[in-house]
Amino acid sequence: MISCLLIQVSRNPxxxxxxxxxxxxxxxxxxxxxxxxxxxxxxxxVNLLHATMKRSEDGTLYIEGEKDAxxxxxxxxxxxxxxxxxxxxxxxPYLLTVEPAPDGHDIALSTELTEPLPGQDAAKIYRAAPxxxxxxxxxxxxxxxxxxxxxFFVFLMLPLLPAASSAFDKWQATLPVTxxxxxxxxxxxxxxxxxxAKCSTCHQRAFQSVSDDACAxxxxxxxxxxxxxxxxxxxxxxxxxxDCHLDHRGKAELVLHxxxxxxxxxxxxxxxxxxxxxxxxxxFGTDHPPFHITLLNGKNVIRAxxxxxxxxxxxSGLKYSHQVHLNKKGVSSPQGDTVMxxxxxxxxxxxxxxxxxxxxxxxxxxxxxxxxxxxxxxxGVAPHGSExxxxxxxxxxYAKWLAGSPVENMAVCERVGKASGVGNxxxxxxxxxxxxxxxxxxxxxxxxxGEALECVMCHEIGPTxxxxxxxxxxxxxxxxxxxxxxxxxxxxxxxxxxxxxxxKMNSKTSxxxxxxxxxxxxxxxxxxxxxxxKIRSVCDSxxxxxxxxxxxxxxx
Amino acid sequence: xxxxxxxxxxKYKNYRYFKASSLLLAIAVAAYALIxxxxxxxxxxxxxxxxxxxxxxxxxxxxxxxxxxxxxxxxVPDRRQYHNIRRKHEDGADLSDFFAxxxxxxxxCPAKQSWRYGGTLQGWxxxxxxxxxxxxxxxxxxxxxQFGWNVHTLSYVLMLLVIASGFYGMYTYLNYPRQITQxxxxxxxxxxxxxxAELDELARTRALGLPDEVNxxxxxxxxxxxxxxxxxxxxxxxxxxxxxxxxxxQVQQLSQxxxxxxxxxLMRDLYSTLLHKEKLVLRARNEIMLKxxxxxxxxxxxxxxIALLAALIAHIVAIFFYW
Numbered sequence: 097m098i099s100c101l102l103i104q105v106s107r108n109p110x111x112x113x114x115x116x117x118x119x120x121x122x123x124x125x126x127x128x129x130x131x132x133x134x135x136x137x138x139x140x141x142v143n144l145l146h147a148t149m150k151r152s153e154d155g156t157l158y159i160e161g162e163k164d165a166x167x168x169x170x171x172x173x174x175x176x177x178x179x180x181x182x183x184x185x186x187x188x189p190y191l192l193t194v195e196p197a198p199d200g201h202d203i204a205l206s207t208e209l210t211e212p213l214p215g216q217d218a219a220k221i222y223r224a225a226p227x228x229x230x231x232x233x234x235x236x237x238x239x240x241x242x243x244x245x246x247x248f249f250v251f252l253m254l255p256l257l258p259a260a261s262s263a264f265d266k267w268q269a270t271l272p273v274t275x276x277x278x279x280x281x282x283x284x285x286x287x288x289x290x291x292x293a294k295c296s297t298c299h300q301r302a303f304q305s306v307s308d309d310a311c312a313x314x315x316x317x318x319x320x321x322x323x324x325x326x327x328x329x330x331x332x333x334x335x336x337x338x339d340c341h342l343d344h345r346g347k348a349e350l351v352l353h354x355x356x357x358x359x360x361x362x363x364x365x366x367x368x369x370x371x372x373x374x375x376x377x378x379x380f381g382t383d384h385p386p387f388h389i390t391l392l393n394g395k396n397v398i399r400a401x402x403x404x405x406x407x408x409x410x411x412s413g414l415k416y417s418h419q420v421h422l423n424k425k426g427v428s429s430p431q432g433d434t435v436m437x438x439x440x441x442x443x444x445x446x447x448x449x450x451x452x453x454x455x456x457x458x459x460x461x462x463x464x465x466x467x468x469x470x471x472x473x474x475x476g477v478a479p480h481g482s483e484x485x486x487x488x489x490x491x492x493x494y495a496k497w498l499a500g501s502p503v504e505n506m507a508v509c510e511r512v513g514k515a516s517g518v519g520n521x522x523x524x525x526x527x528x529x530x531x532x533x534x535x536x537x538x539x540x541x542x543x544x545x546g547e548a549l550e551c552v553m554c555h556e557i558g559p560t561x562x563x564x565x566x567x568x569x570x571x572x573x574x575x576x577x578x579x580x581x582x583x584x585x586x587x588x589x590x591x592x593x594x595x596x597x598x599x600k601m602n603s604k605t606s607x608x609x610x611x612x613x614x615x616x617x618x619x620x621x622x623x624x625x626x627x628x629x630k631i632r633s634v635c636d637s638x639x640x641x642x643x644x645x646x647x648x649x650x651x652x
Numbered sequence: 653x654x655x656x657x658x659x660x661x662x663k664y665k666n667y668r669y670f671k672a673s674s675l676l677l678a679i680a681v682a683a684y685a686l687i688x689x690x691x692x693x694x695x696x697x698x699x700x701x702x703x704x705x706x707x708x709x710x711x712x713x714x715x716x717x718x719x720x721x722x723x724x725x726x727x728v729p730d731r732r733q734y735h736n737i738r739r740k741h742e743d744g745a746d747l748s749d750f751f752a753x754x755x756x757x758x759x760x761c762p763a764k765q766s767w768r769y770g771g772t773l774q775g776w777x778x779x780x781x782x783x784x785x786x787x788x789x790x791x792x793x794x795x796x797x798q799f800g801w802n803v804h805t806l807s808y809v810l811m812l813l814v815i816a817s818g819f820y821g822m823y824t825y826l827n828y829p830r831q832i833t834q835x836x837x838x839x840x841x842x843x844x845x846x847x848x849a850e851l852d853e854l855a856r857t858r859a860l861g862l863p864d865e866v867n868x869x870x871x872x873x874x875x876x877x878x879x880x881x882x883x884x885x886x887x888x889x890x891x892x893x894x895x896x897x898x899x900x901x902q903v904q905q906l907s908q909x910x911x912x913x914x915x916x917x918l919m920r921d922l923y924s925t926l927l928h929k930e931k932l933v934l935r936a937r938n939e940i941m942l943k944x945x946x947x948x949x950x951x952x953x954x955x956x957x958i959a960l961l962a963a964l965i966a967h968i969v970a971i972f973f974y975w
Contacts, residue, residue: 140856306975
């Protein structure tokens with residue numbers, strides 16, 4: 097039998113203890129939450145039956161925890177322990193302290209709820225966690241200002257730094273990611289990407305647009321649009337390089353293919369230069385004037401509009417019939433009748449724009465055509481060259497011939513009246529050779545009458561009165577560039593037959609110019625708009641702004 | 653559909669700002685399509701690009717000004733003021749005075765009365781929404797659809813994020829107030845919390861005499877059931893393995909086990925208490941979630957707007973510094 101004085105301690109609001117005593121007794125005393133327990137600890141953290149107080153065989157009192165129940169004696173977790181005054185037993189939130197036993201009792205126990213459940217005020221549990229976003233205490237604006245500060249640092253301050261010092265600018269340009277990279281609106285065009293990391297190469301002054309001087313710093317050889325300096329300065333006073341050359345457009349070209357800038361002046365060209373001979377133009381497809389053909393008139397280079405038929409006469413000095421050479425049945429040659437095509441004579445040059453200059457040897461004497469034969473008194477072939485060269489060649493030929501068999505050949509000299517006379521025989525032989533050369537040249541090469549053969553077949557020739565070189569061949573001026581102010585690529589047009597544009601099939605004389613007219617071009621090319629099956633063509637499809645108009649139209 | 657039949661700020665004054673924004677967009681798109689400057693399409697560097705850029709910037713400033721001035725509208729909660737008072741009343745008591753004062757203030761300036769410059773708050777918000785949405789088109793045309801890894805595109809992307817968060821906010825404003833009303837059915841969150849606390853007490857009292865397993869479940873349900881929480885927990889509005897739901901489920905199973913015990917009535921009572929609590933917990937969570945979602949988008953909208961302003965300034969300085 098255990099008799100126990102139970103002192104239940106509670107606290108008033110000031111924290112002072114209030115004790116309530118009661119006496120319990122039994123063979124053993126159960127401690128737990130259950131109603132059957134003599135020490136009734138009403139808390140969820142206490143088991144229904146938590147521990148039992150018992151008397152051991154030697155008479156001492158001890159407490160034994162139930163299975164799965166934890167008791168804590170003087171700070172140590174144990175399963176059972178003897179109870180002596182001062183022992184502190186913690187069961188759940190309760191502290192049981194063994195007090196000195198008063199008379200008549202085996203033991204005195206004070207119980208106190210030391211750790212009341214924090215959730216005694218349940219509403220507080222739920223208020224412990226924030227129940228609104230506002231309660232989280234996060235400031236939207238502070239978050240925003242933090243972001244803004246980061247953005248200002250990376251995207252404003254860092255890119256501005258290189259502008260402060262050129263040495264720093266140079267250094268930062270070597271970094272894998274440059275500080276100004278975030279300001280770059282787009283990749284630079286090919287050539288400019290070399291200095292892409294150094295913005296100040298072009299953007300030389302802050303808050304000022306790129307100046308023409310910045311461009312001219314590198315591009316020193318750019319041709320002016322107008323030959324007259326004062327006119328150029330006046331007309332292009334307010335025009336900047338960057339009006340037409342826009343960078344940071346990546347693979348797109350640096351040059352704007354935009355006709356509107358050209359039309360600004362050329363739409364009313366007289367307003368810019370009252371004395372100009374140019375006509376107004378707004379669009380290739382609508383009001384582009386007829387093409388001008390640049391050609392020689394005597395020694396002068398002239399420009400004639402294609403509708404001025406009377407002026408469009410080529411005076412090249414060459415006698416030539418395209419009709420004969422392009423005869424579909426063929427033209428007679430040492431190999432028999434041969435059908436010729438344009439490119440047999442007109443070879444396109446490497447640039448694909450013009451044709452290689454034609455020569456007698458390469459062009460006319462191919463396949464042994466147009467060999468310069470002479471026949472009297474022996475056969476030979478004369479070279480194609482200057483008159484003096486031809487005559488010297490002939491003299492040399494006859495001198496050698498006379499020296500080869502003097503006795504027989506001198507008979508020929510008698511026929512020309514040079515077998516006898518003053519001087520020794522050598523002098524007479526030379527005189528004979530000269531005379532033979534002169535006579536035979538007159539009879540065959542420089543023959544002016546009868547059949548148009550040899551020189552006169554192609555050239556205009558006339559007498560000089562000079563004994564050594566009695567004939568003069570009129571020089572040739574074959575036009576190589578009819579439109580030197582325009583850009584035209586023959587190689588890009590090779591899908592079209594030559595005669596599709598150049599009407600030469602029936603051309604009998606070389607005075608006829610067969611340059612295509614603007615109407616011909618407009619069959620495929622239209623102006624500055626798109627249309628199905630047509631090619632959009634703007635000013636710089638044919639013209640170059642920076643091209644100096646050359647009058648060099650004859651191949652040198 | 654039901655939503656669209658009632659008057660709302662999208663339909664303000666018979667779509668006044670929808671019409672105005674549409675007109676603005678129509679002009680901008682037509683100009684972009686018809687005006688073909690040198691070098692192809694317009695972009696930021698052409699005169700049309702500059703015009704579109706200036707208009708877009710002005711709209712951004714106007715929209716941000718709305719946000720700033722809205723803070724000083726009587727009747728619109730000023731969170732800083734709320735926090736200061738809240739901090740003084742840590743225990744959560746005696747806020748009734750503050751709320752009563754705020755309610756009174758709200759009555760002085762209803763949304764439909766004149767607010768700023770002769771407009772109503774509702775009108776300004778309607779304009780804010782439509783002008784903000786039109787920025788998508790205006791800024792895209794301004795950029796000429798050219799984008800890259802630079803501060804210019806950063807501004808554009810930030811702007812899109814701000815608008816996207818705004819769209820979500822618009823969605824919540826149109827849908828959630830009704831859901832909140834339905835969910836709360838006249839209660840306030842404080843009412844619910846008090847009721848839940850009462851039910852907790854009741855459940856605990858009822859569980860005291862029940863076996864330890866049941867007791868542990870109830871205790872856990874009381875102590876570990878969480879309402880609200882951090883940013884994402886509030887937006888999510890649920891608790892994984894919610895102890896209350898778990899208790900309901902397991903008490904039911906345990907009641908089968910203890911059916912022959914002498915406490916079937918206690919178990920039944922506990923079960924119904926927990927069930928009732930679970931219902932209230934779900935409602936409270938729903939309330940917190942809906943409110944959090946109605947507010948949460950602003951935690952993107954406002955900071956990103958400020959970031960956008962910074963990026964926009966950097967963009968403009970960059971453009972004119974290296975003109």
